[in-house]
Amino acid sequence: MFSHIPQLNSIKVFDSAARLKTFKASAIELNVTLAAVFQQIRALLKELETLLLGAKSG
Secondary structure (H helix, E strand, O other): OOOOOOOHHHHHHHHHHHHHOOHHHHHHHHOOOHHHHHHHHHHHHHHHHHHHHHHHHO
8 A cells, every 4th residue: 555654643642733723722632832733734745745646657
C-alpha cells in the first residue's frame, strides 16, 4: 500500500487538532507549545504531499 508511513507523532497531533477543532487546544492536550503543533502539522502535510505527488507521477 504505502512504501512510507507518516510519523506517528504528526498523526497524533493531527488527530488531536481535528478532535478539538483548534491548534491551541491540541497544544494544551498534548502538553507542547503551539509552535510544536504547527511544526508537526506542516511536517505531516509535506509528507502527504510527497506521497500524493509521488503516486501521481509514478
